[in-house]
Amino acid sequence: MSDEPAVPHIPDEVLNLARAARHVAVFSGAGISAESGVPTFREVQTGLWEQYSAQDLATPEAFENDPDVVHTWYRWRASLIQGVQPNPGHLALAHWQQRLRSSGGTLSIATQNVDDLHERAGAEVLAHLHGSIMAHHCHECGAPAELTTPQYDGAQPPSEPEEPPLCQVCEQGMVRPSVVWFGEPLPMEDFERTAEAMRAADLILVVGTSGLVQPAASLPLLGMERGTPLIEINPESTELSDAMHHRLRGPAGEMLPALMQ
Numbered sequence: 001m002s003d004e005p006a007v008p009h010i011p012d013e014v015l016n017l018a019r020a021a022r023h024v025a026v027f028s029g030a031g032i033s034a035e036s037g038v039p040t041f042r043e044v045q046t047g048l049w050e051q052y053s054a055q056d057l058a059t060p061e062a063f064e065n066d067p068d069v070v071h072t073w074y075r076w077r078a079s080l081i082q083g084v085q086p087n088p089g090h091l092a093l094a095h096w097q098q099r100l101r102s103s104g105g106t107l108s109i110a111t112q113n114v115d116d117l118h119e120r121a122g123a124e125v126l127a128h129l130h131g132s133i134m135a136h137h138c139h140e141c142g143a144p145a146e147l148t149t150p151q152y153d154g155a156q157p158p159s160e161p162e163e164p165p166l167c168q169v170c171e172q173g174m175v176r177p178s179v180v181w182f183g184e185p186l187p188m189e190d191f192e193r194t195a196e197a198m199r200a201a202d203l204i205l206v207v208g209t210s211g212l213v214q215p216a217a218s219l220p221l222l223g224m225e226r227g228t229p230l231i232e233i234n235p236e237s238t239e240l241s242d243a244m245h246h247r248l249r250g251p252a253g254e255m256l257p258a259l260m261q
């Protein structure tokens with residue numbers, strides 16, 4: 001019995017689709033960062049503020065009512081993300097992107113994740129549909145702002161919430177993470193660019209997402225207009241599973257390297 005981790009079984013039909021693809025479009029969610037140690041949105045801790053769900057905290061209202069709590073929660077998540085590494089799932093997509101580009105093909109990545117693990121794996125990301133936790137701007141005037149990422153350890157946000165810094169430009173507004181909160185519109189150009197990539201693809205991968213958050217979750221379905229094969233990679237079934245042609249039920253960190261072999 002070798003100690004090599006067993007390569008998950010991928011049906012030949014799916015392997016052939018991956019080998020034949022020239023223009024792959026990837027739609028990723030929190031599940032692809034789970035094996036790096038980034039809790040998925042459904043799992044992420046709100047610590048002392050457990051009376052709030054992640055979805056409650058990720059709103060402009062929560063920031064206006066409780067700026068210290070929301071600010072500190074995002075700083076804690078940023079420090080957690082800074083402390084982890086891309087996993088074989090991120091790395092496989094970066095390698096596949098390079099391989100296709102070197103033979104005149106394309107692989108585009110549109111992610112719902114606010115982390116920078118795709119980029120740190122060496123991939124170019126087409127769109128961060130829900131923004132980036134490492135970028136900041138003023139909640140009032142929109143001016144960009146620079147914040148260093150603190151080093152928090154511990155599985156919970158720190159108990160003493162800190163207040164968000166004041167904008168250096170308008171000296172009125174509070175600095176916030178440049179993420180898209182619930183009730184806020186997605187950056188239109190990112191949305192349009194992703195829709196274009198989904199329509200132009202000859203293979204679409206839906207990786208590590210519950211497909212619960214709109215309007216992003218409707219983007220991969222744009223491929224159906226042209227009968228583009230849709231492959232889901234997720235240990236569990238999701239809102240999108242019924243629309244998929246193939247479902248690889250396993251962790252992205254194992255399935256993606258196997259799919260590229």
Ligand SMILES: CC(C)NC(=O)[C@H](Cc1c[nH]c2ccccc12)NC(=O)[C@H](CCCC/N=C(/NCCC(=O)O)S[C@H]1O[C@H](COP(=O)(O)OP(=O)(O)OC[C@H]2O[C@@H](n3cnc4c(N)ncnc43)[C@H](O)[C@@H]2O)[C@@H](O)[C@H]1O)NC(=O)OCc1ccccc1
Pocket residue numbers: 028029030031032034035040041042043058112113114130131179180181182183184185186207208209210211212213214215216233234235236237238250251252253
């Ligand atoms: C929850 C849902 C019902 N609500 C919405 O969708 C709302 C409201 C809404 C709009 N249209 C609708 C239509 C129907 C119903 C509701 C709506 N949408 C909005 O508010 C959007 C904005 C939504 C964006 C919210 N921001 C996020 N993130 C940034 C912040 C932050 O991160 O803090 S969403 C956030 O949650 C989402 C979580 O989803 P997933 O990534 O899928 O993660 P999840 O935890 O759910 O699942 C993990 C999956 O991974 C799998 N997995 C686990 N381990 C692995 C593994 N190892 N490998 C592979 N897979 C794995 C699991 O099985 C699971 O399936 C991500 O997108 C993430 O970015 N804005 C808007 O509509 O604005 C309008 C508007 C228009 C014009 C003008 C004004 C307003």
